[in-house]
Amino acid sequence: MSMRNRLLASLHPDDLDAFEPWLEEVSLPRKRELSLPGEETLDCYFLKDGIGSTVIVSPEGHQTEIGVFGREGMSPASAVLGASSNPYRVVMQVDGSGYRIETKRLIELMEQRPRVRTMLLRWAQVFAAQAATTALSNAVHSVDERLARWVLMCHDRLSGDEMSLTHEFLSIMLAVRRPSVTTALHTLEGNKLIFSQRATIIVRDRRGLEAFAADAYGTSENEYARLLGDFREI
Template identity: 60%
Template sequence: MMRNRLLAALTGDDRQSLQLCMVDMVLPRGLELSLPNDPVEYCYFPTAGIISTVVVSPKGNQAEIGIVGREGMSPSSAVSGVDRNPFRTVMQLDGRGWRIRREDFLRNLEERPSMRGILLRWVQAFSCQIAFTALSQSVHNVDERLARWILMCHDRVEGERLALTHEFLAIMLAVRRASVTNALHVLEGNGFIYSQRGVIIMRDRAALQAFAADAYGECEREYSRLFTVQSQAVGVP
């Protein structure tokens, strides 16, 4: 459980209480964890892989608003007691994690104020990510936005390989696949990444981060601010 930073930040008693209600499971890429406006049955705490949170319009248009890896849980709306939302959550990269029924999760939050405090910090962190995604979609070009998403995905995996398909990248950026291809060519041409079918390999993260400029970093700093104390207490980097 310590591989998930939220679970690691909990007290031992809080973590044990949750674990009694949890199931450790494989989360393969493409697995849909929740659908728009359907009742949320489970909450997930990934220990590997990436969950994509996608907003879906009534006409079926989609755009990614946030991602969750081992630093958090999904859906964040469950923390406030909301039983459904207009989002689709799906595994973007193969992973593993802990699953808990929403009612068991809410019962623990109600009974354990210290746990609720940690999870409310996560709601703030994820809300910040959504806000900066909206800002980036408004003011940054496609190349910078792609650099941001690649950096965010790289933060949440081990190693340099990212199994990101053009389809998912198009949803991330809310653009056509042709625009994804063009943006990948720009990043690859600059030596930041190497791109092949369904896989992106990080080559020069520092240069990619410099290229992304202010498209990347603010929500990461907010997460660090919110969780530094807890992370240091449990030895999580």
């Protein structure tokens, strides 16, 4: 099996051989929920393409995104830390596909194979760094800078420059109301960094977006490179 997930593709051949019998290829359409708060985590997902969104939900139903993952990672990260349930909602933000594995099988593989355990714990560290960076960015960066960061993060995880991101998802991603999303999109368009039409964003100037986002982008990406290798190498 040729692996299109960065974590699985980086496994030692012996470890990958142990994984393969337990991996089920699945289609993951947009809005498919992979995990719900408080429910037992029966399965874990390693994406091949598409983007998953990890969202925290308040008791009153307010939502904000704390992190995204794609072919570079897996979800929920809480499972590799031994937690039987995940406190977050995990939902597909962009259509994709991936490999599903029973959580109990994944835990067994981690217990039997130290290299697998080390890799997945490093991924959990990277995802924690992303969540922390999101909290900092929501506190100190403008909506325009945060939008540039999220567009870059989605661009990292997709093939090509076009992405389907609705205003509904963008408002959750940025923890703002939809009118603020519209204004931020217009700002990036005015700087000729993106083109936005309906539920589609097209990246026009990747380097310009990185410069615009400044220190809002790069911390968790650098952590991934430090612990797991080239972020975009599949």
